[in-house]
Amino acid sequence: MDINKITDSLNNAQREAVTAPSQPVLVLAGAGSGKTRVLVHRIAWQIQMRQLSPHNILAVTFTNKAAKEMRGRIERLLDIPTQRMWIGTFHGIAHRLLRRHAAEARLPDNFQVMDASDQLRVIKRLLNALNMDEKIWMPRDVQWYINAQKDEGIRAKHLPDTADPHEQQLALLYRAYEAQCFRAGLVDFAELLLRALELLRDNEELLAHYQQQFRQVHVDEFQDTNTVQYEWLGLLTKDQNNLFMVGDDDQSIYGWRGAKIENLTRFMKEYFPTPILVKLEQNYRSTGNILKAANCVIAKNQGRMDKELWTTADDGELLAVYSAFNEQDEAHFVVERIRAYVATGGKREDTAILYRSNAQSRQFEERLMITGTPYRVYGGLRFFDRAEIKNALSYLRLIANRHDDTAFERVINTPTRGIGTKMQDDLRNIAREQGISLWAAATLLNTRAIQVFSALINALSEQAEGLELCAQVQLVVEKSGLMEFHKKDKDKGEEKVENLEELVNAAKLFYFDKDNTENMNELDSFLTHAVLESAEQQGDDADDCVQLMTLHTAKGLEFKQVFLVGMEEGLFPAQQSIDDVVRLEEERRLCYVGITRARLQLTITHAEARWLYGRSTYPKPSRFLRDIPADLISNVRMQTTASYPANSAKPSEFSKPRSTYPPLMSTKPAATRTPIVTGRYKTGQKVSHAKFGAGVVVRCEGEGDKESVVVNFKQVGQKQLMLAYANLDVL
DNA sequence: ACATCAGAGCTTTTT
């Protein structure tokens, strides 16, 4: 293949980056400037020009999605298999190294990765064992503390001596936590990275081996790397001149979990004078007006690496700004606008509602539901996080490793088998006193009920031997009694059964790549997959859906039409960030990210009154809104005939009861239109189900009403929100 | 073992 195919389609800056000599390269890539493209083409170029084998390529991303995308695009561009390429997330690659060299990393070779909720359980148990009050030592804070240390590469033994009793206790906890994880063969997310760093740091030959193997190292979203990741990259590429990084300081929005935006400048300084800096400033995504707005907002940040997006595209429409009375009005406005958009041929899936915090989705969901508009909320519970799935996985984990205390605790009495709090406490005490696992403690205590449990696990383990993965999962789900147990769940039984079946299905579909899974067997591999690649929500709704997500989740995505909602001081920027310059700058970057998601149309809304934490608030419009020049903005009003509370009404009057909110305009004639009934209903009424978009349509009979009522219900949070229409066919 | 209740908290989150 000739080189033209790789460089022809690039603009000058992109080509400069792709064809840069073997030196450290930093590509500052603005939003929508073709960053993935550059990464992919650079890899292709390396393989073509320097005759590198795919085996010599390392490419690291933060998300599985990005890794998958990159792999796909390389395959398409070069038409070569990419199996042998090391493309993956930081965690995935670290994990792979640790499996390969478990002994050198001083890990048991059947170690398992645990997710954040498992980690929290370990910490809670520890606090309990150490007799520490959870009110003072809040598990979340402890977890945060431990992770923050690990992100910085600090082990418990490295912690400086301190006279502060609080610090001392934290250090003690950290130490105990490390010991407990080791005993149970569990590794948390931060540990994967830190362990992988130590592995290379402490094993010269190993390091040399990988330095040689990875002739080129590529990093995506470099601004999101934390200290450990940065140092790990540094080790791997030391004196190799082969680090190629892409990032955008203006899109650094994960500082709060350890990402160091300074890594960009640190890199430029440490590698001085060699690094080549390339800026990608041409934007191919948004209209001129949207870009101008984005540039004005981000310009207020200090110490940026000077960069400004431009485009050859038209100015496009003005940004629409809507000042809502309250959050309900805001939602109503947005949804009406989406409906108008759809009515004129627009697609719902091209539309996104972006908000600062998840709690804000509620109002929009209600409105979308009332109007029967299909939508999808991102960022809910993931499949592998569901209780029933975690239970099933815990049985599998115990089969793989009896000493996995977290798994043990989860299922010792699930389904209930007469091992209550008392007996569990006894087990924990024995385990703690003797420094052994709960499983080992169980063999010592050895009561009748415990024997039953141990026998069950052993039997499952024996029977699973030699079976196909999905048969193993099937076996466990059935024989453990989980299926039956979850079937009994009153309102979610059906869903849980479905999920368990889906787990068996997932096992069936799971591809076990023997060559790349190092020392793992298929079950280990599947368990790791469940934690590390906790797949996107199952693709249940393929239909045309409005997309709802937080600004963080939206990073890396684009939509024709974007609604940036809740643009108010206290919400966005978040209250907790307002008094801190560093945090405020991150909020501003978040805003920049939000604006630059829009391709054609950006609508910003804010409410003049908002019901928050049980009281009315009257927030000011966000400062970010003020940073957008007035001549880019058109203030818009509601485009419907729905009656509204007068503008002059006292805020408290229109922000009060939800039930008095004006009914939705229906396409049906007024005579057949009935006000919407919104309220809480007892679940488990006589209802029959039928699929409907994101929700379910339910026929509700004999509810005191003269006519039969069609109820569109969907679970929002914990409460069953029901919206009823009489004689109104929302479909 | 299951239901009910009081109390706290209430940004963002992939891995």
Next chain:
DNA sequence: GCTCTGATGT
């Protein structure tokens, strides 16, 4: 005000 958690009661 809502929602989750853990403790308390039957």
